[in-house]
Amino acid sequence: xxxxxxxxxxxxxxxxxxxxxxxxxxxxxxxxxxxxxxxxxxxxxxxxxxxxxxxxxxxxxxxxxxxxxxxxxxxxxxxxxxxxxxxxxxx
Amino acid sequence: xxxxxxxxxxxxxxxxxxxxxxxxxxxxxxxxxxxxxxxxxxxxxxxxxxxxxxxxxxxxxxxxxxxxxxxxxxxxxxxxxxxxxxxxxxxxxxxxxxxxxxxxxxxxxxxxxxxxxxxxxxxxxxxxxxxxxxxxxxxxxxxxxxxxxxxxxxxxxxxxxxxxxxxxxxxxxxxxxxxxxxxxxxxxxxxxxxxxxxxxxxxxxxxxxxxxxxxxxxxxxxxxxxxxxxxxxxxxxxxxxxxxxxxxxxxxxxxxxxxxxxxxxxxxxxxxxxxxxxxxxxxxxxxxxxxxxxxxxxxxxxxxxxxxxxxxxxxxxxxxxxxxxxxxxxxxxxxxxxxxxxxxxxxxxxxxxxxxxxxxxxxxxxxxxxxxxxxxxxxxxxxxxxxxxxxxxxxxxxxxxxxxxxxxxxxxxxxxxxxxxxxxxxxxxxxxxxxxxxxxxxxxxxxxxxxxxxxxxxxxxxxxxxxxxxxxxxxxxxxxxxxxxxxxxxxxxxxxxxxxxxxxxxxxxxxxxxxxxxxxxxxxxxxxxxxxxxxxxxxxxxxxxxxxxxxxxxxxxxxxxxxxxxxxxxxxxxxxxxxxxxxxxxxxxxxxxxxxxxxxxxxxxxxxxxxxxxxxxxxxxxxxxxxxxxxxxxxxxxxxxxxxxxxxxxxxxxxxxxxxxxxxxxxxxxxxxxxxxxxxxxxxxxxxxxxxxxxxxxxxxxxxxxxxxxxxxxxxx
Numbered sequence: 001x002x003x004x005x006x007x008x009x010x011x012x013x014x015x016x017x018x019x020x021x022x023x024x025x026x027x028x029x030x031x032x033x034x035x036x037x038x039x040x041x042x043x044x045x046x047x048x049x050x051x052x053x054x055x056x057x058x059x060x061x062x063x064x065x066x067x068x069x070x071x072x073x074x075x076x077x078x079x080x081x082x083x084x085x086x087x088x089x090x091x
Numbered sequence: 092x093x094x095x096x097x098x099x100x101x102x103x104x105x106x107x108x109x110x111x112x113x114x115x116x117x118x119x120x121x122x123x124x125x126x127x128x129x130x131x132x133x134x135x136x137x138x139x140x141x142x143x144x145x146x147x148x149x150x151x152x153x154x155x156x157x158x159x160x161x162x163x164x165x166x167x168x169x170x171x172x173x174x175x176x177x178x179x180x181x182x183x184x185x186x187x188x189x190x191x192x193x194x195x196x197x198x199x200x201x202x203x204x205x206x207x208x209x210x211x212x213x214x215x216x217x218x219x220x221x222x223x224x225x226x227x228x229x230x231x232x233x234x235x236x237x238x239x240x241x242x243x244x245x246x247x248x249x250x251x252x253x254x255x256x257x258x259x260x261x262x263x264x265x266x267x268x269x270x271x272x273x274x275x276x277x278x279x280x281x282x283x284x285x286x287x288x289x290x291x292x293x294x295x296x297x298x299x300x301x302x303x304x305x306x307x308x309x310x311x312x313x314x315x316x317x318x319x320x321x322x323x324x325x326x327x328x329x330x331x332x333x334x335x336x337x338x339x340x341x342x343x344x345x346x347x348x349x350x351x352x353x354x355x356x357x358x359x360x361x362x363x364x365x366x367x368x369x370x371x372x373x374x375x376x377x378x379x380x381x382x383x384x385x386x387x388x389x390x391x392x393x394x395x396x397x398x399x400x401x402x403x404x405x406x407x408x409x410x411x412x413x414x415x416x417x418x419x420x421x422x423x424x425x426x427x428x429x430x431x432x433x434x435x436x437x438x439x440x441x442x443x444x445x446x447x448x449x450x451x452x453x454x455x456x457x458x459x460x461x462x463x464x465x466x467x468x469x470x471x472x473x474x475x476x477x478x479x480x481x482x483x484x485x486x487x488x489x490x491x492x493x494x495x496x497x498x499x500x501x502x503x504x505x506x507x508x509x510x511x512x513x514x515x516x517x518x519x520x521x522x523x524x525x526x527x528x529x530x531x532x533x534x535x536x537x538x539x540x541x542x543x544x545x546x547x548x549x550x551x552x553x554x555x556x557x558x559x560x561x562x563x564x565x566x567x568x569x570x571x572x573x574x575x576x577x578x579x580x581x582x583x584x585x586x587x588x589x590x591x592x593x594x595x596x597x598x599x600x601x602x603x604x605x606x607x608x609x610x611x612x613x614x615x616x617x618x619x620x621x622x623x624x625x626x627x628x629x630x631x632x633x634x635x636x637x638x639x640x641x642x643x644x645x646x647x648x649x650x651x652x653x654x655x656x657x658x659x660x661x662x663x664x665x666x667x668x669x670x671x672x673x674x675x676x677x678x679x680x681x682x683x684x685x686x687x688x689x690x691x692x693x694x695x696x697x698x699x700x701x702x703x704x705x706x707x708x709x710x711x712x713x714x715x716x717x718x719x720x721x722x723x724x725x726x727x728x729x730x731x732x733x734x735x736x737x738x739x740x741x742x743x744x745x746x747x748x749x750x751x752x753x754x755x756x757x758x759x760x761x762x763x764x765x766x767x768x769x770x771x772x773x774x775x776x777x778x779x780x781x782x783x784x785x786x787x788x789x790x791x792x793x794x795x796x797x798x799x800x801x802x803x804x805x806x807x808x
Contacts, residue, residue, distance in 0.1 A: 013417060013418040015418065015792065015793045015794050016794060017792070017794045017795075017798075020794070020798060020806060022794040022795070022797055022798040022802075023794065023797075024793040024794050024796075024797045026332075026417070026418040026793055028334055028335045028336075028417030028418055029334060029335065029336040029337075029338075030297075030318065030334065030336070031317075031318040031320055031332035031333075031334050031418075031420075033793050033796065033797055033800075035797035035798075035800065035801040
C-alpha cells in the first residue's frame, strides 16, 4: 500500500493566508470547506503533485516531532478522509 | 484609439431586504468593463435605494408604472435615449422584462439595444407554466399546482402535505407548516401579485443556482454555478460560493438547450439528499441579485451580456472569458448613505437627476489615543443588526481608536467588513453570562478596548449582569438596570406602563394571549384588524379570525408561548432615537419619519423630522423608566386621529443610527463618551437629508470564513 501514489484531484482548491496561518481546503463541487492545521496543510501541498504514504510519513517525521508509527497512522487516516470525500486519486 | 463612452440603462435598484439585481449588475459593469461607461439607473419610483449609493449610478431616471401600458413605457424610454444617448438597456425585473421584450425591436430603431428572450419563451418557463415545461421535457421538478380560487386551497394543500411552499404568480414564496399558514400566505401573495397562488411541495436539500448569458445565436456565452452556503429565513442565499460541479453544469446545459432563449437567465435548483439530478425550482428571465459574484470569480456575466449587446468582443472590452473561479464567495451585507432631500425631490418632479459620487475612502488609521470600542450585533442574516450602524457612525467620528466587531454566527456579515472593524471575534452562543464575560475578558487581554456597545435585544440582559465585572476590567458600558430593561419589554410596557397617559403619544390597547383561544377572544374584544406580536420580535397582522389563527401559529413556530394582541394602527411610521445618561436624562434625541420599511419592519429609508412634543413626552417616559443608554421608540401616527401610538421600545441603538452621524449629531459617539464619563457635545441636527440603505454583497475569502468558524477571530489588516 505504501508504494501507491496519491494525488489531490481537480475538485480540490487550496486557499491559505500565511500571515494569519488560516488554511482551507475547498471542495469545488460542493463548496465544502475544511479548515486545516499546519500538518494537514503540508500534506495537502505534497499531495498536489502526488506522493506515496512513505514520502508523506517521512515529511511529517522530519517537520514535526512525531514517532514513525504515529506519523504513519495519521497519514493513513488523513488519506482515508480525503478518499471518503472523493478528493484524492490513487495511482 | 479613443473608445466611445457606453451609456447603459439598467433597471431594478429597489427590493430592500430582497434586493433587485440592478445594483449588482451596475456594480459588475463598473468593475468589469474596461472601457468608459455611464450607468443610468431606471426605477418606478424615486426610492430606488440601490441607485442612490455613491458611485453606482451616474444618473437616475424614473419610468411610468407598467400598468400605464407598453406605449407609455416605450415613449419614456425613447425620450430618455434621445436625451441621454443610451446604447443598451439591461432590464432586471420579472414583471417588466416581457413588456420590454415586446417593444425591443422598436427600441432598437432609436439605438437602444437589448438582448432578451421572446415573450413566448419567457411565458413558457414562467412560474405558471414551469411545471408543464418540466413535465414535457422530463426535467425533475417539485410537484406544483396553480390554485386560482382561495376556496379550493384547503383541498389541494392537504393533498400536498406540509411543509409546503405557497408562491406568488410573479414573485414571493412563503413556507407553510399547516393549512392556516398556507391560507394566510395565499391571501397575502394573491393580494400582492394577483392571479391566485402556486402550491409547491417543499423539497429539502442543498440549493444550487446557475446564471448564464445566452448569445444572439442561442449558444451559451458564459455560465456561473453557485451553491447557497448560507440561507436566511426567507430562503435567500446570504453567503454563496462558486462551484464547478460537472453534474450541475451538464444538467443546466441540457435545460438551456430546451429553451428558446437569448439574453441573461438564472436556473434555481434543489438537490434532495441521495438524488442524482437536482430539481428545477425556477427559471428567472434575468440576472440574479448575486451576479456581482461572477465578477469576483473572473467571469463577469453582466460584462459578457454587454459585450453581446454592443458587439465589442473583438475589442476585448472585458477582462476575460475564463470559466468562473470555483471557491469564490460573497456575504450579503448592507450599504447606507444620506442624500440631499433636494435630489430626491428633483427626481420625483423632473424624472431625472445626477447620481451620488463615490464616498471618499474612509481614513482607517486608528487614533492611538482614541477610544477603543467593541460593538456586537453585526449580522444582516435575517434583519439588519444595529451594530453595523453603530460601527458606521463611529467610523465617521473624530479621533476614534480601534473598532472591534463581535458576532455570534459564522454568517454574521459584519465580521468580514474590514472597512468597519480592525478585528472581529465570535462570542459564545450561550445564555450563561459567565461564558460571555470569559470570552470578552479573553478578547480584552489581547485587544484591549475601552467601551462595549451591545446591540442585540437578547444579549443585553447578560451584558447588564456582567457590567460591573467588565467595569473592573476597564471596559465601560452604558446600560439600563435589569428592572428598567424588563419594564420596557413588550409584556410589561403595554400592560403596565410606567406612565399610563404619557404626553405626546398614546399606548395602544393590548391584551396578552397564552393560547389560540385567548388570541381569538382578544381580537374579538379589540376589533379587527389586530396585530399579534412576540414578546421579543416578530409581528403578524390579522384582518379576521383565520389570520389570527395563522399569526398565532407563526408565533408558536418562533418559540413564543404567549403573544400580545394589539389594536392595529394604520398610518405613517416614526421613530425617536435617544441616548440617556446615567441620570436617565436624554443626552441626544433624533426623530425620523420612515419612508421605506421592509416586511420585517426595518427602516430602509427615512427623513429627520422635528417632533418636539413627541420628543418631550418620550424623554419623560424614559425618565420614568429610569432608562440609561441608547434606546429607540417606534411610533405610528394614526392616519385618522394624527395621534402617535407607541409600538415598541428597542433597548439599544436602532439599525439606522448611522444617519445621526450624517446629520451632525453622532449618537454612538455620544454614547461611548458618556460611558467613559467624558463630556458630550450636543449639536443641532442637520436637516434636509434622506437616509437610504441598500443590500450590498461583499467578497470574502474562504480562509477568513474558516478563521471565524474555527478560531472565532479574524484580524483585518
